[in-house]
Amino acid sequence: MGTIEKGMMKNVSTTSIINQTGLHFQARDANVLQTIQDMDGVIAKRQLKALFWCDKTKRAMEKRLAKLKSCAYIDWASLEQRRVNPNPEPVVWLGWKGACYLAGLSGIKVDLPEKNNENQKRTLQKNLRMGGFSWLREPRWSQLYHDLTVIDVHLTFQHYCAQSGLIQLEEWVNESEFRCRMDVVDVKFTTRQEKVITRKKGICPDGMLVLVDERRRRLNQPFRARFLLEVDMATHDTPSFGWEKSLAGSAYIKSKAYRERFGNNSGRWLVITTSDIRMKNLMKQTEKMIHKDADLFLFTTFQDFFSGNALQERIWSKCDMDSKVSLLEE
Numbered sequence: 001m002g003t004i005e006k007g008m009m010k011n012v013s014t015t016s017i018i019n020q021t022g023l024h025f026q027a028r029d030a031n032v033l034q035t036i037q038d039m040d041g042v043i044a045k046r047q048l049k050a051l052f053w054c055d056k057t058k059r060a061m062e063k064r065l066a067k068l069k070s071c072a073y074i075d076w077a078s079l080e081q082r083r084v085n086p087n088p089e090p091v092v093w094l095g096w097k098g099a100c101y102l103a104g105l106s107g108i109k110v111d112l113p114e115k116n117n118e119n120q121k122r123t124l125q126k127n128l129r130m131g132g133f134s135w136l137r138e139p140r141w142s143q144l145y146h147d148l149t150v151i152d153v154h155l156t157f158q159h160y161c162a163q164s165g166l167i168q169l170e171e172w173v174n175e176s177e178f179r180c181r182m183d184v185v186d187v188k189f190t191t192r193q194e195k196v197i198t199r200k201k202g203i204c205p206d207g208m209l210v211l212v213d214e215r216r217r218r219l220n221q222p223f224r225a226r227f228l229l230e231v232d233m234a235t236h237d238t239p240s241f242g243w244e245k246s247l248a249g250s251a252y253i254k255s256k257a258y259r260e261r262f263g264n265n266s267g268r269w270l271v272i273t274t275s276d277i278r279m280k281n282l283m284k285q286t287e288k289m290i291h292k293d294a295d296l297f298l299f300t301t302f303q304d305f306f307s308g309n310a311l312q313e314r315i316w317s318k319c320d321m322d323s324k325v326s327l328l329e330e
Contacts, residue, residue, distance in 0.1 A: 029064075032074075033098045034102060035048070035051060035052075036074070036094055040147065040151075040174040041135070041136025042092070043092055044091050044148050045065070047155065048061065065092065068095075072095040073095050073097050073101065074093065074098055075094070075095040076090065076092050076093070077090075081141075085141035086142060087141070089148070091139060093136055093137075094135060096112075096121055097112075099133070100124070102133065103131065111124065111127060112124075121137060122137075145233070146233050149231055149233070153229065153272065153305070154172060156305065157310060161311065166213065167214070167328070168211065168214070169210075170210040172207060173208040173209075175204060175206050182202045182204055183203050183252065183255070183258065185200070185251045185257060185258075187201045187251050188251075201244070201248040205228040206229045208227070208229065210224060210225070210226050211224070211327075211328065213225070225266075225327075225328060226267040227268055227269070228252075229270050230245055230270065232273040232274070234273065238281045242285035245271070246285060246286040246294075247290055249269050250290045268297065269296060269298070270298050270316075270327075271298070271300075272299075272305050274301065274302060275301060278301075279301055283297075283299055283317065287319040294318075294319035294320065295319070295320065297319065298316040298317065298327070299316065299318075310327065311326070311327055311328065312327075312328075
């Protein structure tokens with residue numbers, strides 16, 4: 001952790017953080033804070049409701065969240081932030097005491113600001129980062145709808161894994177981890193003038209998940225599958241997808257950087273997009289750009305993903321097949 005100007009901050013323990021607030025801190029409160037962090041630092045209130053207050057009223061949740069906010073464990077948009085930023089629905093992120101609390105649980109020394117102002121919170125964020133803890137002080141407003149959709153995808157996988165009992169979500173890696181340590185690959189493509197060009201491209205999936213199929217394990221069959229996630233909100237044209245996602249994505253899975261990061265070159269991309277028409281266009285562009293490597297991509301729509309069992313139902317399309325497949329059937 002970096003050096004802090006004397007008198008600007010003071011070091012306290014996690015227990016002290018709790019005691020100073022006068023709040024009767026509950027186990028659920030700690031789980032709420034950890035869940036926000038696990039979801040890349042921001043979460044919708046409706047998502048918290050489903051996770052922690054599913055059998056309670058919305059008013060009960062709002063009452064507890066208000067107490068956590070008043071003690072700076074969590075934060076949400078001010079009137080000014082709602083006025084100037086895209087804000088599709090109410091969201092919550094960690095306040096400075098929430099960040100310090102979680103950092104303290106990880107064994108990171110916590111230096112609390114003596115004053116709750118922007119400069120000291122910036123210093124706290126910097127020092128937490130140097131200690132190995134990433135604190136999102138404010139959502140990525142322009143990406144908020146996309147980021148909340150990624151969380152919905154994450155929670156959907158969690159739900160069906162728990163429901164299955166035989167399929168485990170062994171690992172989930174957030175986009176922020178790829179962004180902080182981004183792999184760069186060489187991508188070769190042919191121009192319209194038939195000239196072969198190589199460009200470097202940083203790869204930043206919206207997430208990565210590892211699924212373990214216990215039935216396959218018991219049969220001594222390959223049982224672990226890695227998937228890279230692309231949540232496509234139709235903000236780019238299909239040619240851009242072909243270069244930035246299909247071509248670069250297939251090069252990444254086959255790359256040395258990928259092998260060094262994950263230990264092998266196994267994996268597939270899961271592309272979830274807005275409509276059947278959009279999906280078919282992305283599939284055509286993928287097949288055109290990478291031909292035989294197109295089997296590294298599986299496609300579905302948001303409607304199919306959220307309405308069916310994302311693990312076991314045949315909702316995933318491959319470029320070389322008319323019929324759909326389930327995620328783990330191959």
